[in-house]
Amino acid sequence: MNCALIFAGGSGKRMNSKSRPKQFLELHSKEIIIYTIEHFEKHxxxxxxxxVCIEGWIEYLKKALKKNGIEKVKWIVxxxxxxxDSIYNGLKVLHDNCPEDTIVLIHDGVRPLIDEELITNNINxxxxxxxxxxxxxxxxxxxLTDSDNQVYTSVERAKCRLAKAPQGFYLKDIYGAHMKAxxxxxxxxxxxxxMMSDYGYSLYTVECGSENIKITTPADFxxxxxLSDARENSQIFGI
Structure with missing residues:
Protein backbone atom coordinates (compact mmCIF):
# COMPACT_ATOMS: atom_id res chain seq x y z
CA MET A 1 0.00 0.00 0.00
CA ASN A 2 1.23 3.48 -0.85
CA CYS A 3 -0.07 6.62 0.84
CA ALA A 4 0.66 10.32 0.60
CA LEU A 5 0.79 12.57 3.64
CA ILE A 6 0.26 16.16 2.52
CA PHE A 7 1.39 18.70 5.08
CA ALA A 8 -0.55 21.96 4.86
CA GLY A 9 -0.64 23.08 8.47
CA GLY A 10 1.29 26.36 8.21
CA SER A 11 -0.09 29.87 8.00
CA GLY A 12 2.56 31.20 5.59
CA LYS A 13 3.47 34.54 7.15
CA ARG A 14 6.20 35.21 4.57
CA MET A 15 3.60 35.22 1.80
CA ASN A 16 2.11 38.47 3.20
CA SER A 17 -1.39 37.24 2.36
CA LYS A 18 -3.89 38.57 4.88
CA SER A 19 -6.96 36.90 3.41
CA ARG A 20 -5.97 33.23 3.49
CA PRO A 21 -3.06 30.84 4.17
CA LYS A 22 -0.67 30.36 1.25
CA GLN A 23 -1.84 26.80 0.50
CA PHE A 24 -5.30 28.17 -0.25
CA LEU A 25 -4.21 30.95 -2.59
CA GLU A 26 -5.72 30.40 -6.02
CA LEU A 27 -4.33 30.18 -9.53
CA HIS A 28 -6.99 30.02 -12.26
CA SER A 29 -9.68 29.49 -9.59
CA LYS A 30 -7.89 26.45 -8.10
CA GLU A 31 -6.08 26.38 -4.77
CA ILE A 32 -2.36 25.63 -4.61
CA ILE A 33 -2.99 22.64 -2.36
CA ILE A 34 -5.40 21.16 -4.91
CA TYR A 35 -2.72 21.38 -7.61
CA THR A 36 -0.45 19.46 -5.23
CA ILE A 37 -2.98 16.82 -4.23
CA GLU A 38 -3.97 16.17 -7.85
CA HIS A 39 -0.54 14.67 -8.60
CA PHE A 40 -1.12 11.99 -5.96
CA GLU A 41 -4.81 11.62 -6.83
CA LYS A 42 -3.96 10.79 -10.44
CA HIS A 43 -1.01 8.51 -9.70
CA VAL A 52 -2.80 17.80 7.66
CA CYS A 53 -4.62 21.13 7.59
CA ILE A 54 -5.03 24.26 9.66
CA GLU A 55 -8.00 23.39 11.82
CA GLY A 56 -10.03 26.46 10.89
CA TRP A 57 -9.68 25.66 7.18
CA ILE A 58 -10.69 22.00 7.22
CA GLU A 59 -14.26 22.64 6.07
CA TYR A 60 -12.98 24.88 3.28
CA LEU A 61 -10.61 22.13 2.18
CA LYS A 62 -13.41 19.56 2.15
CA LYS A 63 -15.43 21.78 -0.20
CA ALA A 64 -12.41 22.32 -2.47
CA LEU A 65 -11.76 18.57 -2.65
CA LYS A 66 -15.36 17.89 -3.60
CA LYS A 67 -15.38 20.70 -6.16
CA ASN A 68 -12.32 19.27 -7.89
CA GLY A 69 -13.35 15.61 -7.79
CA ILE A 70 -10.65 14.47 -5.36
CA GLU A 71 -11.53 10.99 -4.06
CA LYS A 72 -8.32 9.56 -2.58
CA VAL A 73 -8.21 11.91 0.42
CA LYS A 74 -9.48 9.58 3.14
CA TRP A 75 -8.51 11.61 6.19
CA ILE A 76 -8.07 15.29 7.07
CA VAL A 77 -6.51 16.05 10.45
CA ASP A 85 3.79 17.55 15.51
CA SER A 86 1.61 18.12 12.45
CA ILE A 87 3.26 15.33 10.49
CA TYR A 88 2.87 13.05 13.50
CA ASN A 89 -0.88 13.76 13.50
CA GLY A 90 -1.05 12.52 9.91
CA LEU A 91 1.12 9.49 10.63
CA LYS A 92 -1.03 8.55 13.61
CA VAL A 93 -4.09 8.25 11.35
CA LEU A 94 -2.15 6.11 8.89
CA HIS A 95 -0.77 3.96 11.71
CA ASP A 96 -4.32 3.34 12.96
CA ASN A 97 -5.68 2.44 9.53
CA CYS A 98 -2.92 1.03 7.33
CA PRO A 99 -0.46 -1.90 7.38
CA GLU A 100 2.93 -1.16 8.91
CA ASP A 101 4.68 -1.88 5.60
CA THR A 102 2.76 0.94 3.90
CA ILE A 103 5.01 3.32 2.01
CA VAL A 104 4.36 6.92 3.07
CA LEU A 105 5.35 9.86 0.88
CA ILE A 106 5.46 13.03 2.97
CA HIS A 107 4.98 16.14 0.88
CA ASP A 108 4.47 19.89 1.29
CA GLY A 109 1.03 21.16 0.35
CA VAL A 110 2.69 24.19 -1.23
CA ARG A 111 5.04 22.21 -3.47
CA PRO A 112 2.76 21.69 -6.53
CA LEU A 113 5.32 21.43 -9.34
CA ILE A 114 6.04 17.71 -9.16
CA ASP A 115 5.04 14.93 -11.56
CA GLU A 116 4.13 11.26 -11.81
CA GLU A 117 7.70 10.14 -12.48
CA LEU A 118 8.99 11.75 -9.28
CA ILE A 119 6.33 10.02 -7.20
CA THR A 120 7.13 6.69 -8.85
CA ASN A 121 10.87 7.13 -8.28
CA ASN A 122 10.27 7.85 -4.58
CA ILE A 123 8.16 4.71 -4.17
CA ASN A 124 10.78 2.58 -5.91
CA LEU A 144 30.50 28.26 5.17
CA THR A 145 30.82 31.26 7.47
CA ASP A 146 31.65 31.73 11.14
CA SER A 147 29.86 33.81 13.77
CA ASP A 148 31.56 36.96 12.42
CA ASN A 149 30.19 36.30 8.91
CA GLN A 150 33.67 35.54 7.65
CA VAL A 151 33.95 32.80 5.02
CA TYR A 152 36.25 30.04 6.20
CA THR A 153 35.70 27.48 3.46
CA SER A 154 33.79 26.66 0.30
CA VAL A 155 32.00 23.35 -0.11
CA GLU A 156 32.55 21.21 -3.19
CA ARG A 157 29.40 21.94 -5.18
CA ALA A 158 29.29 18.56 -6.91
CA LYS A 159 28.65 16.89 -3.55
CA CYS A 160 25.90 19.29 -2.41
CA ARG A 161 22.17 18.71 -2.74
CA LEU A 162 19.13 20.68 -1.63
CA ALA A 163 16.64 18.53 0.26
CA LYS A 164 13.10 18.83 -1.07
CA ALA A 165 9.99 16.64 -1.14
CA PRO A 166 8.45 14.11 -1.39
CA GLN A 167 10.32 12.21 1.30
CA GLY A 168 9.40 8.54 1.50
CA PHE A 169 9.62 5.91 4.24
CA TYR A 170 7.93 2.77 5.45
CA LEU A 171 5.17 3.64 7.90
CA LYS A 172 6.65 1.46 10.64
CA ASP A 173 10.00 3.25 10.38
CA ILE A 174 8.84 6.87 10.25
CA TYR A 175 6.12 6.38 12.87
CA GLY A 176 8.65 4.69 15.17
CA ALA A 177 11.06 7.59 14.74
CA HIS A 178 8.33 10.06 15.68
CA MET A 179 7.42 8.04 18.75
CA LYS A 180 11.06 8.03 19.82
CA ALA A 181 11.29 11.80 19.36
CA MET A 195 14.77 12.88 11.98
CA MET A 196 15.40 9.56 10.26
CA SER A 197 19.09 10.34 9.85
CA ASP A 198 19.38 11.32 13.52
CA TYR A 199 17.90 7.95 14.49
CA GLY A 200 20.36 5.94 12.44
CA TYR A 201 18.65 5.46 9.08
CA SER A 202 20.70 5.81 5.90
CA LEU A 203 19.14 8.28 3.48
CA TYR A 204 18.97 7.64 -0.26
CA THR A 205 18.20 10.35 -2.77
CA VAL A 206 15.90 10.83 -5.74
CA GLU A 207 16.84 13.74 -7.97
CA CYS A 208 14.33 16.22 -9.35
CA GLY A 209 14.44 19.39 -11.39
CA SER A 210 14.85 22.88 -10.00
CA GLU A 211 11.19 23.66 -10.75
CA ASN A 212 10.15 21.66 -7.66
CA ILE A 213 9.86 24.80 -5.56
CA LYS A 214 8.11 25.40 -2.26
CA ILE A 215 5.77 28.38 -2.52
CA THR A 216 6.76 30.50 0.45
CA THR A 217 7.03 34.08 -0.80
CA PRO A 218 5.13 36.20 -3.34
CA ALA A 219 7.99 35.70 -5.81
CA ASP A 220 7.55 31.92 -5.53
CA PHE A 221 3.87 32.29 -6.43
CA LEU A 227 5.75 27.35 -14.83
CA SER A 228 2.20 26.07 -14.45
CA ASP A 229 1.05 28.05 -17.48
CA ALA A 230 4.07 26.81 -19.46
CA ARG A 231 3.18 23.19 -18.62
CA GLU A 232 -0.42 23.76 -19.65
CA ASN A 233 0.59 25.40 -22.92
CA SER A 234 2.97 22.57 -23.77
CA GLN A 235 0.10 20.10 -23.44
CA ILE A 236 -2.24 22.22 -25.53
CA PHE A 237 0.19 23.01 -28.33
CA GLY A 238 2.24 19.80 -28.18
CA ILE A 239 5.47 21.65 -27.50
Missing amino acids: PDIDAIVV PGGETGQ CVKEHRTAVTVTPVTETVM ISENIHDKIDSAT YIFRA
Missing part, protein backbone atom coordinates in the same frame (compact mmCIF):
# COMPACT_ATOMS: atom_id res chain seq x y z
CA PRO A 44 -2.04 4.86 -10.24
CA ASP A 45 0.09 3.56 -7.35
CA ILE A 46 -1.16 5.93 -4.65
CA ASP A 47 -3.96 4.26 -2.68
CA ALA A 48 -4.91 6.93 -0.15
CA ILE A 49 -4.06 10.45 0.98
CA VAL A 50 -4.11 12.11 4.40
CA VAL A 51 -3.98 15.89 4.59
CA PRO A 78 -5.63 19.32 12.19
CA GLY A 79 -2.06 20.53 12.43
CA GLY A 80 -0.03 20.65 15.63
CA GLU A 81 2.14 23.21 17.38
CA THR A 82 5.16 22.46 15.15
CA GLY A 83 5.72 20.96 11.73
CA GLN A 84 6.94 17.77 13.38
CA CYS A 125 13.60 4.08 -3.86
CA VAL A 126 11.81 3.19 -0.60
CA LYS A 127 11.25 -0.36 -1.85
CA GLU A 128 14.96 -0.69 -2.60
CA HIS A 129 16.54 1.29 0.26
CA ARG A 130 13.79 1.94 2.93
CA THR A 131 14.19 5.70 2.54
CA ALA A 132 13.79 8.29 -0.23
CA VAL A 133 14.65 11.97 -0.12
CA THR A 134 13.97 14.15 -3.14
CA VAL A 135 16.91 16.44 -3.85
CA THR A 136 18.08 19.00 -6.35
CA PRO A 137 21.76 19.48 -7.30
CA VAL A 138 23.25 22.75 -6.09
CA THR A 139 24.07 25.06 -8.99
CA GLU A 140 25.86 27.86 -7.14
CA THR A 141 28.84 28.06 -4.82
CA VAL A 142 28.18 27.14 -1.19
CA MET A 143 30.30 28.89 1.45
CA ILE A 182 8.14 12.29 21.43
CA SER A 183 9.54 10.06 24.19
CA GLU A 184 12.62 12.31 24.24
CA ASN A 185 10.42 15.43 24.31
CA ILE A 186 11.74 16.57 20.93
CA HIS A 187 9.24 18.46 18.80
CA ASP A 188 11.31 20.65 16.49
CA LYS A 189 13.07 18.40 13.99
CA ILE A 190 13.60 20.30 10.75
CA ASP A 191 12.09 17.62 8.54
CA SER A 192 11.41 13.90 8.33
CA ALA A 193 14.69 13.10 6.59
CA THR A 194 16.68 14.82 9.35
CA TYR A 222 4.71 34.16 -9.62
CA ILE A 223 7.27 31.49 -10.56
CA PHE A 224 4.61 28.84 -9.95
CA ARG A 225 2.17 30.69 -12.17
CA ALA A 226 4.67 30.99 -15.00
Whole structure:
Protein backbone atom coordinates (compact mmCIF):
# COMPACT_ATOMS: atom_id res chain seq x y z
CA MET A 1 0.00 0.00 0.00
CA ASN A 2 1.23 3.48 -0.85
CA CYS A 3 -0.07 6.62 0.84
CA ALA A 4 0.66 10.32 0.60
CA LEU A 5 0.79 12.57 3.64
CA ILE A 6 0.26 16.16 2.52
CA PHE A 7 1.39 18.70 5.08
CA ALA A 8 -0.55 21.96 4.86
CA GLY A 9 -0.64 23.08 8.47
CA GLY A 10 1.29 26.36 8.21
CA SER A 11 -0.09 29.87 8.00
CA GLY A 12 2.56 31.20 5.59
CA LYS A 13 3.47 34.54 7.15
CA ARG A 14 6.20 35.21 4.57
CA MET A 15 3.60 35.22 1.80
CA ASN A 16 2.11 38.47 3.20
CA SER A 17 -1.39 37.24 2.36
CA LYS A 18 -3.89 38.57 4.88
CA SER A 19 -6.96 36.90 3.41
CA ARG A 20 -5.97 33.23 3.49
CA PRO A 21 -3.06 30.84 4.17
CA LYS A 22 -0.67 30.36 1.25
CA GLN A 23 -1.84 26.80 0.50
CA PHE A 24 -5.30 28.17 -0.25
CA LEU A 25 -4.21 30.95 -2.59
CA GLU A 26 -5.72 30.40 -6.02
CA LEU A 27 -4.33 30.18 -9.53
CA HIS A 28 -6.99 30.02 -12.26
CA SER A 29 -9.68 29.49 -9.59
CA LYS A 30 -7.89 26.45 -8.10
CA GLU A 31 -6.08 26.38 -4.77
CA ILE A 32 -2.36 25.63 -4.61
CA ILE A 33 -2.99 22.64 -2.36
CA ILE A 34 -5.40 21.16 -4.91
CA TYR A 35 -2.72 21.38 -7.61
CA THR A 36 -0.45 19.46 -5.23
CA ILE A 37 -2.98 16.82 -4.23
CA GLU A 38 -3.97 16.17 -7.85
CA HIS A 39 -0.54 14.67 -8.60
CA PHE A 40 -1.12 11.99 -5.96
CA GLU A 41 -4.81 11.62 -6.83
CA LYS A 42 -3.96 10.79 -10.44
CA HIS A 43 -1.01 8.51 -9.70
CA PRO A 44 -2.04 4.86 -10.24
CA ASP A 45 0.09 3.56 -7.35
CA ILE A 46 -1.16 5.93 -4.65
CA ASP A 47 -3.96 4.26 -2.68
CA ALA A 48 -4.91 6.93 -0.15
CA ILE A 49 -4.06 10.45 0.98
CA VAL A 50 -4.11 12.11 4.40
CA VAL A 51 -3.98 15.89 4.59
CA VAL A 52 -2.80 17.80 7.66
CA CYS A 53 -4.62 21.13 7.59
CA ILE A 54 -5.03 24.26 9.66
CA GLU A 55 -8.00 23.39 11.82
CA GLY A 56 -10.03 26.46 10.89
CA TRP A 57 -9.68 25.66 7.18
CA ILE A 58 -10.69 22.00 7.22
CA GLU A 59 -14.26 22.64 6.07
CA TYR A 60 -12.98 24.88 3.28
CA LEU A 61 -10.61 22.13 2.18
CA LYS A 62 -13.41 19.56 2.15
CA LYS A 63 -15.43 21.78 -0.20
CA ALA A 64 -12.41 22.32 -2.47
CA LEU A 65 -11.76 18.57 -2.65
CA LYS A 66 -15.36 17.89 -3.60
CA LYS A 67 -15.38 20.70 -6.16
CA ASN A 68 -12.32 19.27 -7.89
CA GLY A 69 -13.35 15.61 -7.79
CA ILE A 70 -10.65 14.47 -5.36
CA GLU A 71 -11.53 10.99 -4.06
CA LYS A 72 -8.32 9.56 -2.58
CA VAL A 73 -8.21 11.91 0.42
CA LYS A 74 -9.48 9.58 3.14
CA TRP A 75 -8.51 11.61 6.19
CA ILE A 76 -8.07 15.29 7.07
CA VAL A 77 -6.51 16.05 10.45
CA PRO A 78 -5.63 19.32 12.19
CA GLY A 79 -2.06 20.53 12.43
CA GLY A 80 -0.03 20.65 15.63
CA GLU A 81 2.14 23.21 17.38
CA THR A 82 5.16 22.46 15.15
CA GLY A 83 5.72 20.96 11.73
CA GLN A 84 6.94 17.77 13.38
CA ASP A 85 3.79 17.55 15.51
CA SER A 86 1.61 18.12 12.45
CA ILE A 87 3.26 15.33 10.49
CA TYR A 88 2.87 13.05 13.50
CA ASN A 89 -0.88 13.76 13.50
CA GLY A 90 -1.05 12.52 9.91
CA LEU A 91 1.12 9.49 10.63
CA LYS A 92 -1.03 8.55 13.61
CA VAL A 93 -4.09 8.25 11.35
CA LEU A 94 -2.15 6.11 8.89
CA HIS A 95 -0.77 3.96 11.71
CA ASP A 96 -4.32 3.34 12.96
CA ASN A 97 -5.68 2.44 9.53
CA CYS A 98 -2.92 1.03 7.33
CA PRO A 99 -0.46 -1.90 7.38
CA GLU A 100 2.93 -1.16 8.91
CA ASP A 101 4.68 -1.88 5.60
CA THR A 102 2.76 0.94 3.90
CA ILE A 103 5.01 3.32 2.01
CA VAL A 104 4.36 6.92 3.07
CA LEU A 105 5.35 9.86 0.88
CA ILE A 106 5.46 13.03 2.97
CA HIS A 107 4.98 16.14 0.88
CA ASP A 108 4.47 19.89 1.29
CA GLY A 109 1.03 21.16 0.35
CA VAL A 110 2.69 24.19 -1.23
CA ARG A 111 5.04 22.21 -3.47
CA PRO A 112 2.76 21.69 -6.53
CA LEU A 113 5.32 21.43 -9.34
CA ILE A 114 6.04 17.71 -9.16
CA ASP A 115 5.04 14.93 -11.56
CA GLU A 116 4.13 11.26 -11.81
CA GLU A 117 7.70 10.14 -12.48
CA LEU A 118 8.99 11.75 -9.28
CA ILE A 119 6.33 10.02 -7.20
CA THR A 120 7.13 6.69 -8.85
CA ASN A 121 10.87 7.13 -8.28
CA ASN A 122 10.27 7.85 -4.58
CA ILE A 123 8.16 4.71 -4.17
CA ASN A 124 10.78 2.58 -5.91
CA CYS A 125 13.60 4.08 -3.86
CA VAL A 126 11.81 3.19 -0.60
CA LYS A 127 11.25 -0.36 -1.85
CA GLU A 128 14.96 -0.69 -2.60
CA HIS A 129 16.54 1.29 0.26
CA ARG A 130 13.79 1.94 2.93
CA THR A 131 14.19 5.70 2.54
CA ALA A 132 13.79 8.29 -0.23
CA VAL A 133 14.65 11.97 -0.12
CA THR A 134 13.97 14.15 -3.14
CA VAL A 135 16.91 16.44 -3.85
CA THR A 136 18.08 19.00 -6.35
CA PRO A 137 21.76 19.48 -7.30
CA VAL A 138 23.25 22.75 -6.09
CA THR A 139 24.07 25.06 -8.99
CA GLU A 140 25.86 27.86 -7.14
CA THR A 141 28.84 28.06 -4.82
CA VAL A 142 28.18 27.14 -1.19
CA MET A 143 30.30 28.89 1.45
CA LEU A 144 30.50 28.26 5.17
CA THR A 145 30.82 31.26 7.47
CA ASP A 146 31.65 31.73 11.14
CA SER A 147 29.86 33.81 13.77
CA ASP A 148 31.56 36.96 12.42
CA ASN A 149 30.19 36.30 8.91
CA GLN A 150 33.67 35.54 7.65
CA VAL A 151 33.95 32.80 5.02
CA TYR A 152 36.25 30.04 6.20
CA THR A 153 35.70 27.48 3.46
CA SER A 154 33.79 26.66 0.30
CA VAL A 155 32.00 23.35 -0.11
CA GLU A 156 32.55 21.21 -3.19
CA ARG A 157 29.40 21.94 -5.18
CA ALA A 158 29.29 18.56 -6.91
CA LYS A 159 28.65 16.89 -3.55
CA CYS A 160 25.90 19.29 -2.41
CA ARG A 161 22.17 18.71 -2.74
CA LEU A 162 19.13 20.68 -1.63
CA ALA A 163 16.64 18.53 0.26
CA LYS A 164 13.10 18.83 -1.07
CA ALA A 165 9.99 16.64 -1.14
CA PRO A 166 8.45 14.11 -1.39
CA GLN A 167 10.32 12.21 1.30
CA GLY A 168 9.40 8.54 1.50
CA PHE A 169 9.62 5.91 4.24
CA TYR A 170 7.93 2.77 5.45
CA LEU A 171 5.17 3.64 7.90
CA LYS A 172 6.65 1.46 10.64
CA ASP A 173 10.00 3.25 10.38
CA ILE A 174 8.84 6.87 10.25
CA TYR A 175 6.12 6.38 12.87
CA GLY A 176 8.65 4.69 15.17
CA ALA A 177 11.06 7.59 14.74
CA HIS A 178 8.33 10.06 15.68
CA MET A 179 7.42 8.04 18.75
CA LYS A 180 11.06 8.03 19.82
CA ALA A 181 11.29 11.80 19.36
CA ILE A 182 8.14 12.29 21.43
CA SER A 183 9.54 10.06 24.19
CA GLU A 184 12.62 12.31 24.24
CA ASN A 185 10.42 15.43 24.31
CA ILE A 186 11.74 16.57 20.93
CA HIS A 187 9.24 18.46 18.80
CA ASP A 188 11.31 20.65 16.49
CA LYS A 189 13.07 18.40 13.99
CA ILE A 190 13.60 20.30 10.75
CA ASP A 191 12.09 17.62 8.54
CA SER A 192 11.41 13.90 8.33
CA ALA A 193 14.69 13.10 6.59
CA THR A 194 16.68 14.82 9.35
CA MET A 195 14.77 12.88 11.98
CA MET A 196 15.40 9.56 10.26
CA SER A 197 19.09 10.34 9.85
CA ASP A 198 19.38 11.32 13.52
CA TYR A 199 17.90 7.95 14.49
CA GLY A 200 20.36 5.94 12.44
CA TYR A 201 18.65 5.46 9.08
CA SER A 202 20.70 5.81 5.90
CA LEU A 203 19.14 8.28 3.48
CA TYR A 204 18.97 7.64 -0.26
CA THR A 205 18.20 10.35 -2.77
CA VAL A 206 15.90 10.83 -5.74
CA GLU A 207 16.84 13.74 -7.97
CA CYS A 208 14.33 16.22 -9.35
CA GLY A 209 14.44 19.39 -11.39
CA SER A 210 14.85 22.88 -10.00
CA GLU A 211 11.19 23.66 -10.75
CA ASN A 212 10.15 21.66 -7.66
CA ILE A 213 9.86 24.80 -5.56
CA LYS A 214 8.11 25.40 -2.26
CA ILE A 215 5.77 28.38 -2.52
CA THR A 216 6.76 30.50 0.45
CA THR A 217 7.03 34.08 -0.80
CA PRO A 218 5.13 36.20 -3.34
CA ALA A 219 7.99 35.70 -5.81
CA ASP A 220 7.55 31.92 -5.53
CA PHE A 221 3.87 32.29 -6.43
CA TYR A 222 4.71 34.16 -9.62
CA ILE A 223 7.27 31.49 -10.56
CA PHE A 224 4.61 28.84 -9.95
CA ARG A 225 2.17 30.69 -12.17
CA ALA A 226 4.67 30.99 -15.00
CA LEU A 227 5.75 27.35 -14.83
CA SER A 228 2.20 26.07 -14.45
CA ASP A 229 1.05 28.05 -17.48
CA ALA A 230 4.07 26.81 -19.46
CA ARG A 231 3.18 23.19 -18.62
CA GLU A 232 -0.42 23.76 -19.65
CA ASN A 233 0.59 25.40 -22.92
CA SER A 234 2.97 22.57 -23.77
CA GLN A 235 0.10 20.10 -23.44
CA ILE A 236 -2.24 22.22 -25.53
CA PHE A 237 0.19 23.01 -28.33
CA GLY A 238 2.24 19.80 -28.18
CA ILE A 239 5.47 21.65 -27.50
